[in-house]
Amino acid sequence: MSGLFQDESPQDETTRDGTPPPPEGPGLFGDALPALAEPSSPAAHAAAYRVLARKYRPTRFEDLIGQEAMVRTLCNAFAIGRVAHAFMLTGVRGVGKTTTARIIARALNCVGPDGTGGPTADPCGVCGNCLAILAEREPDVFEMDAASRTGVDDVREIIEVSRSRPMKIRTKVFIIDEIHMLTRNAFNALLKTLEEPPPYVKFVFATTEIRKVPITVLSRCQRFDLRRVRVNELHTHFLHIAHQEGVQIEQAALDLIARAADGSVRDGLSLLDQAIAQAEGPITVAQVADMLGFADREAVFELMKAVMKGEPAKALEITERAYERGADLGVMLQDLLELVHTLTRLKSIPLLRHSPELPEVDRTRGAELADQLTVPTLARAWQMLLKGVGEVETAPDRRAAAEMVLIRLCHVADLPPPGDLVRRLTSGAQQASGTATLATGGPIDGQTGGQTGRSTGGATGGAPGGATVGSAGGAPRGPTAGATGGPTGGSMRAMAGGGAIAAAESAAAVPKLASFRDVTALVAERREAMLHAHLVHSVHLVRFAPPVIELRPQADAPRDLASKLAALLTEATGTRWTIALSAAEGTPTLADQGSAADAARRSAAADHPLVRAIMEAFPGARIDQVHDATADAYGLPMQPQHPPTTTEDAPPDIDFSDEMENEE
Ligand SMILES: [Zn+2]
Secondary structure (H helix, E strand, C coil), X not given: CCHHHCCCCXXXXXXXXCCCCCCCCCCCCCCCCHHHCCCCCHHHHCCCCCCHHHHCCCCCHHHCCCCHHHHHHHHHHXXXXXXXXXXXXXXXXXXXXXXXXXXXXXXXXXXXXXXXXXXXXXXXXXXXXXXXXXXCCCCCXXXXXCCCCCCHHHHHHHHHHHCCCCCCCCCEEEEEECHHHCCHHHHHHHHHHHHCCCCCEEEEEEECCHHHCCHHHHCCCEEEECCCCCHHHHHHHHHHHHHHHCCCECHHHHHHHHHHCCCCHHHHHHHHHHHHHHCCCCECHHHHHHHCCCHHHHHHHHHHHHHHHCCHHHHHHHHHHHHHHCCCHHHHHHHHHHHHHHHHHHHHCHHHHHCCCCCHHHHHHHHHHHHHCCXXXXXXXXXXXXXXXXXXXXXXXXXXXXXXXXXXXXXXHCCCCHHHHHHHHHHHHHHHHHHHHHHCCCCCCCCCCCCCCCEXXXXXXXXXXXXXCCHHHCCCCCCCCCCCCCCCCCCCCEECHHHCEECCECCCCCCCCCCHHHHHHHHHHCCCHHHHHHHHHCEEEEEEECCEEEEEECCCCCCXXXXXXXXXXXXXXXXXXXXXXXXXXXXXXHHHHHHHHHHHHHHHHHHCHHHHHHHHHCCCCCCCCCCCCCECCCCCEXXXXXXXXXXXCCCCCCCCCCHHHHHC
């Protein structure tokens, strides 16, 4: 056999000075394969300090911290004698996965003090089997780390070993840590044994990344999700251990350690180890804060304030001091990022302000800061910091990169929140095109046919339905059928009092179809989809002089386009329309005009100072779409309003022509 079962020092244990953990016996597989035992060990470290995590490793289910649900289920299973043949333990590092696996191994094999007992949820800890497993010298309890043994051959060894009965104990137990590291083939090889394991074999798998474990394997295991241990549970646990060790430690110091442990018993105990090693007398909160680098916590709050107030000088002064203290500015940015998250949580979950889950400083100073900031602002800061943290990692000069990020943040600080920006932007665009409409208030197609529109001062003539009436305009008016004025799109807008646009078109005088676009829109209204599509995409307007329209159809336009359009218009208006075909170039199609207008809007939007500010604040942002609320269905600037189409008011002075009929 190769070195599958060598005596590996459990990876989860470290000492405060980084040396390997002290020996507690030859190790799990030492007895079985003594030749493969690591050279590290015996005498040299005999007197070494025993790390707390090892010394206080739970030996019974009920001693596991914070995993009540799993413990209850396991105890029940043992009580009724229905213990799964494979377990999958998942959870972050240091929550007790390996510890649980070892307790399971003992529970399966304990024979009790009198040597006659069966499997039990409460292994005695004194029988030969318990002692051998506790001392990690039971040859039939195998422990391997899949992180270093990932291949199919390693799994084949396990399968081979699993074929023979255990020598002394009842059940062979295979504990495989970081099971997700196995290769696909290794998993497949394992699967067969998992499907029909010998009755004297149990598997206990542990993983920090459950999603990488194939479902075929998962489905054959009883799964337990070990949760992060809560701060108050850790606190209680550490306090207990401190008492046991005769160590004096301030409550607040213990609290800092419990929080820094981030749910991991092992990490917390490792910190407690460090604190004990450093202390000369009682462990103080100042000492622990220093040990954990919390001196910089204050700086992070100050930095956040400076950045959010848009004070780059102040921000750089803070980082300067931190840098002199030896702080890494990249790490400081990460701290800032984390603080943004905390502040956002504080805004979203008001109860957090009283939660022991948050450190005191976050609860007080954090809440104060959170009150001054909006969620959109925090979200923007998050985005920028997230990007900035990445930039710092790849930058040749971390400090310079971090400072650039902070300066960028400062400059965005006085911008309104993104939502407001967009709103402002939109209203800005509307104003802009409103002006544009005013400027081109005349007939858009440039053909008035010699007829003039009439401009009225807002009070006379009446505002057609749907037109805007300025504040000076007073009460709404219905459409009025005036009789004068030219027939064509001589609709003009005048400024009424207060600068509002008074849509005072000489309603009645204006024919319903003031432009080719109106004609096209009418076709759409009449649900002539094909005709409409051809008018938009395949037709160039040469002359618009109602009731005459000169067009140059493209080759793809249907032959009957002109006659169909003429018929429709004539039917709709009661006036005979003439559609003349022309060879002249004419204007671009409506579709092309729409694209051009869209392109123009895009470039205008890109030039807008607010958009430029956004683009600078969010490198990599791009303009997706520019919505112009004033544009019509063809993406073109809205034309003056026209009264509803009626048939009574056909322009009296039109010289009807029959060009169309003549042509056909
Ligand atoms: Zn026992």
